[in-house]
Amino acid sequence: xxxxxxxxxxxxxxxxxxxxxxxxxxxxxxxxxxxxxxxxxxxxxxxxxxxxxxxxxxxxxxxxxxxxxxxxxxxxxxxxxxxxxxxxxxxxxxxxxxxxxxxxxxxxxxxxxxxxxxxxxxxxxxxxxxxxxxxxxxxxxxxxxxxxxxxxxxxxxxxxxxxxxxxxxxxxxxxxxxxxxxxxxxxxxxxxxxxxxxxxxxxxxxxxxxxxxxxxxxxxxxxxxxxxxxxxxxxxxxxxxxxxxxxxxxxxxxxxxxxxxxxxxxxxxxxxxxxxxxxxxxxxxxxxxxxxxxxxxxxxxxxxxxxxxxxxxxxxxxxxxxxxxx
Amino acid sequence: xxxxxxxxxxxxxxxxxxxxxxxxxxxxxxxxxxxxxxxxxxxxxxxxxxxxxxxxxxxxxxxxxxxxxxxxxxxxxxxxxxxxxxxxxxxxxxxxxxxxxxxxxxxxxxxxxxxxxxxxxxxxxxxxxxxxxxxxxxxxxxxxxxxxxxxxxxxxxxxxxxxxxxxxxxxxxxxxxxxxxxxxxxxxxxxxxxxxxxxxxxxxxxxxxxxxxxxxxxxxxxxxxxxxxxxxxxxxxxxxxxxxxxxxxxxxxxx
Amino acid sequence: xxxxxxxxxxxxxxxxxxxxxxxxxxxxxxxxxxxxxxxxxxxxxxxxxxxxxxxxxxxxxxxxxxxxxxxxxxxxxxxxxxxxxxxxxxxxxxxxxxxxxxxxxxxxxxxxxxxxxxxxxxxxxxxxxxxxxxxxxxxxxxxxxxxxxxxxxxxxxxxxxxxxxxxxxxxxxxxxxxxxxxxxxxxxxxxxxxxxxxxxxxxxxxxxxxxxxxxxxxxxxxxxxxxxxxxxxxxxxxxxxxxxxxxxxxxxxxxxxxxxxxxxxxxxxxxxxxxxxxxxxxxxxxxxx
Numbered sequence: 085x086x087x088x089x090x091x092x093x094x095x096x097x098x099x100x101x102x103x104x105x106x107x108x109x110x111x112x113x114x115x116x117x118x119x120x121x122x123x124x125x126x127x128x129x130x131x132x133x134x135x136x137x138x139x140x141x142x143x144x145x146x147x148x149x150x151x152x153x154x155x156x157x158x159x160x161x162x163x164x165x166x167x168x169x170x171x172x173x174x175x176x177x178x179x180x181x182x183x184x185x186x187x188x189x190x191x192x193x194x195x196x197x198x199x200x201x202x203x204x205x206x207x208x209x210x211x212x213x214x215x216x217x218x219x220x221x222x223x224x225x226x227x228x229x230x231x232x233x234x235x236x237x238x239x240x241x242x243x244x245x246x247x248x249x250x251x252x253x254x255x256x257x258x259x260x261x262x263x264x265x266x267x268x269x270x271x272x273x274x275x276x277x278x279x280x281x282x283x284x285x286x287x288x289x290x291x292x293x294x295x296x297x298x299x300x301x302x303x304x305x306x307x308x309x310x311x312x313x314x315x316x317x318x319x320x321x322x323x324x325x326x327x328x329x330x331x332x333x334x335x336x337x338x339x340x341x342x343x344x345x346x347x348x349x350x351x352x353x354x355x356x357x358x359x360x361x362x363x364x365x366x367x368x369x370x371x372x373x374x375x376x377x378x379x380x381x382x383x384x385x386x387x388x389x390x391x392x393x394x395x396x397x398x399x400x401x402x403x404x405x406x407x408x409x410x
Numbered sequence: 411x412x413x414x415x416x417x418x419x420x421x422x423x424x425x426x427x428x429x430x431x432x433x434x435x436x437x438x439x440x441x442x443x444x445x446x447x448x449x450x451x452x453x454x455x456x457x458x459x460x461x462x463x464x465x466x467x468x469x470x471x472x473x474x475x476x477x478x479x480x481x482x483x484x485x486x487x488x489x490x491x492x493x494x495x496x497x498x499x500x501x502x503x504x505x506x507x508x509x510x511x512x513x514x515x516x517x518x519x520x521x522x523x524x525x526x527x528x529x530x531x532x533x534x535x536x537x538x539x540x541x542x543x544x545x546x547x548x549x550x551x552x553x554x555x556x557x558x559x560x561x562x563x564x565x566x567x568x569x570x571x572x573x574x575x576x577x578x579x580x581x582x583x584x585x586x587x588x589x590x591x592x593x594x595x596x597x598x599x600x601x602x603x604x605x606x607x608x609x610x611x612x613x614x615x616x617x618x619x620x621x622x623x624x625x626x627x628x629x630x631x632x633x634x635x636x637x638x639x640x641x642x643x644x645x646x647x648x649x650x651x652x653x654x655x656x657x658x659x660x661x662x663x664x665x
Numbered sequence: 666x667x668x669x670x671x672x673x674x675x676x677x678x679x680x681x682x683x684x685x686x687x688x689x690x691x692x693x694x695x696x697x698x699x700x701x702x703x704x705x706x707x708x709x710x711x712x713x714x715x716x717x718x719x720x721x722x723x724x725x726x727x728x729x730x731x732x733x734x735x736x737x738x739x740x741x742x743x744x745x746x747x748x749x750x751x752x753x754x755x756x757x758x759x760x761x762x763x764x765x766x767x768x769x770x771x772x773x774x775x776x777x778x779x780x781x782x783x784x785x786x787x788x789x790x791x792x793x794x795x796x797x798x799x800x801x802x803x804x805x806x807x808x809x810x811x812x813x814x815x816x817x818x819x820x821x822x823x824x825x826x827x828x829x830x831x832x833x834x835x836x837x838x839x840x841x842x843x844x845x846x847x848x849x850x851x852x853x854x855x856x857x858x859x860x861x862x863x864x865x866x867x868x869x870x871x872x873x874x875x876x877x878x879x880x881x882x883x884x885x886x887x888x889x890x891x892x893x894x895x896x897x898x899x900x901x902x903x904x905x906x907x908x909x910x911x912x913x914x915x916x917x918x919x920x921x922x923x924x925x926x927x928x929x930x931x932x933x934x935x936x937x938x939x940x941x942x943x944x945x946x947x948x949x950x951x952x953x954x
Contacts, residue, residue, distance in 0.1 A: 257526055260525060260526045260528075261522060261525065261526060264520060264522070264525030264526070264530070265511065265515075265518070265520035265525065265530075265533075265534065265537065266520045266521075266522045266525050268504075268508060268511055268512060268520075269512065269515060269520060271501070271503070271504060271508075272501055272504070272512040275501045275502065275503050275504065276499060276500065276501050276502075278463075278483075278495070278499065279495065279499050279500065279501065279512075279573070280512060280515075281482070281483040281484045281487070282461070282483055282484075282487055282492060282493050282494075282495070282574070283484075283487060283492070283512050283513050283515050283516070283573060283574075283577055284484050284487040284488045284492075284515050284516035284577060285484055285512070285515050286484050287484070293522070297522075
């Protein structure tokens with residue numbers, strides 16, 4: 085079972101990873117883990133063919149609701165994170181009523197407007213959202229022990245393990261959804277919504293479903309962020325971060341499950357390792373922008389197309405690319 | 411059940427233009443029914459109203475006595491009336507088998523929670539069996555893993571029908587299925603329809619070319635300028651003076 | 666109270682002037698190229714920094730600096746056309762994504778060249794036209810209003826009365842038919858990009874002494890421009906101008922009587938409402954999206 089061994093090796097590498105890193109690099113690892121979930125959830129939304137510019141704000145909805153639930157109502161942190169996701173999904177369902185009257189470019193702009201309105205509401209209403217300064221002193225994840233390991237959440241390594249497990253479970257669920265008949269229906273809605281409808285698919289319901297699921301997981305990623313950083317404000321979820329998410333997805337490619345994750349990891353590594361070491365951190369937007377332009381010009385199918393080229397050559401043309409039943 | 415599908419006083423206006431003017435006809439259960447007429451007769455508009463693509467201005471579409479006009483396309487489909495599309499409208503990016511699997515959406519409704527936990531093994535294998543059955547039925551099982559967009563024209567048409575067939579329809583609506591086909595492909599297509607009929611499925615064909623469906627239909631309704639013109643068996647229609655008149659220079663078509 | 670109303674009205678006219686310059690450029694680019702230029706706010710910012718560099722930095726006379734800003738940003742537009750939009754013509758999402766990339770580059774360049782903080786620009790003129798004790802119009806604002814009226818009238822004349830304008834409108838309506846008529850698509854795209862970008866540039870240059878110039882100033886500009894072109898109907902120049910005036914009035918009044926954040930919320934909600942009710946905008950025309 086070589087495949088099984090690869091997974092074990094990858095897991096071991098992920099567990100060992102923080103120990104070779106500096107404190108600030110460990111912190112970046114935590115952010116990377118959270119961003120992987122964010123960008124993977126974004127891909128689920130793009131499955132039905134719609135590109136949103138409000139995804140990061142939806143992430144913020146998860147962050148704000150989880151923070152407020154713990155602060156105002158004393159909800160136990162892991163529970164509030166889950167509820168943050170649920171709340172983000174509910175907001176998405178509400179937003180779907182106006183937004184899914186639009187398609188394509190209009191959906192893009194509409195989602196942007198809806199997101200900005202939510203963000204400005206946080207800014208304007210000091211109670212309960214804390215206005216422009218946001219919410220400070222968010223309860224951290226309470227420490228606990230699982231026998232062989234003592235979780236101390238002031239340590240980024242501990243939080244990395246915790247977030248890693250949460251994100252892994254979420255990714256597994258996203259993966260299961262995509263490879264299920266539900267995922268196939270998402271694809272169907274994307275490529276030919278009329279034919280899907282003629283096959284009895286309620287297209288609107290499936291668009292909403294994809295939007296709600298994607299938003300739910302974005303909400304969980306936001307909650308993970310809030311309880312790690314301890315402070316959130318409206319500017320933490322502005323269009324700049326949305327542009328990064330777009331860049332990750334486009335550079336990685338959205339045709340496969342791993343494409344956007346690949347984009348996120350590669351760009352983060354380039355950014356944090358290469359740029360920081362070279363002292364070019366200030367040029368981050370410049371380099372991101374250039375990468376975005378170069379990849380859309382010269383690699384329109386993303387990094388995943390390079391990976392596919394290699395794997396396909398190895399697998400020859402015996403087995404089909406996709407196995408729909410699984 | 412003779413009055414299986416009934417169109418009653420169906421009318422469609424686009425602005426001032428009356429595309430279909432109080433059209434009525436009945437489709438018997440288990441028959442192949444043709445809806446013909448010259449270009450611009452309102453056939454496709456009628457078709458789109460029956461399938462739920464358009465909401466009629468007035469009138470009814472009755473299925474087993476239930477009014478289904480004005481329902482959305484997926485709601486009509488769920489009542490057993492499944493349409494195909496004029497051109498090779500397929501999920502071109504998906505494989506042939508995946509196309510057929512989308513067709514099984516209604517009998518094996520996916521459930522997201524069951525799918526995550528893995529409690530839908532039976533449904534999945536059932537759906538796959540049904541999809542493969544549909545592909546076999548239309549002779550497509552050997553191209554199962556190819557991209558639908560890469561298929562030949564004839565195969566794409568057959569796949570369009572396989573997707574519809576996979577959903578266990580009671581009625582299949584075919585929109586000009588013979589357009590752009592050579593005689594050999596036409597003969598194969600007619601054969602497929604006979605097999606659908608033998609399977610107990612009612613078929614309503616909208617067709618411009620009378621020649622193609624003469625030998626196929628049990629009953630034919632002819633319309634012209636949005637209005638009902640004539641109805642009857644192929645023989646009657648072929649010799650109906652009003653029909654010949656409507657198909658101007660019709661002798662060429664009818665012969 | 667009457668004074669306050671009159672003053673707010675004057676402020677709205679000023680806001681409408683620079684907003685319409687930006688929005689009309691955005692619509693022109695969309696009409697001819699079919700691309701939504703997300704970097705349009707940064708073109709505005711580039712115009713403002715041209716003033717920072719030339720007028721505040723090198724003491725070039727203000728209006729000469731404005732003209733240079735217009736040329737500079739117009740050339741940025743030509744660069745975008747050549748390097749981004751032309752190669753990505755057949756990729757529907759491509760132009761938009763590339764313009765986001767370009768936006769980030771311009772922003773980063775501004776940060777590297779001038780720092781993150783806002784820059785102080787010496788006032789061009791201290792003169793104020795006083796209509797009454799409390800109703801006053803700074804002459805610097807009057808420049809912006811005059812520029813908008815003159816430039817938009819000139820554009821209108823250019824589009825409706827000249828051969829180039831005819832070619833531009835023809836290729837906006839039906840690029841293929843226009844190509845058959847012997848209109849060079851590349852040529853019209855260049856002209857549209859230069860004019861569209863140039864208008865954003867001059868708006869940025871003229872308003873630079875009146876606002877806080879910083880690398881992120883493009884953000885609120887592009888949001889405003891989006892609201893205006895959606896409400897006015899994507900692709901409609903007249904709609905963009907009318908919507909600019911309407912938006913400026915609403916926004917200025919809400920800002921004056923309540924607060925700025927609420928004004929932004931009202932503006933965005935208006936846009937969302939228009940998108941829901943009539944996605945082609947209140948002055949709806951053919952849409953190419």
